[in-house]
Amino acid sequence: MPYQFECSADHCQFIIRSSSSDEVERLVRAHVRMTHNGRIAKADIERETERVELA
């Protein structure tokens, strides 16, 4: 079951889905750094990451 992360920032449409939680974490960190000029804690990434069924 893949992992899915949706950015919770206002007006942000970023969504990532991957079979690897490590990859999700890496891409989310890159997104937050580049798009929001900020950082996100691992705990926040884990809290926002859901396991989803493939469509």
Ligand SMILES: [Zn+2]
């Ligand atoms: Zn975002």
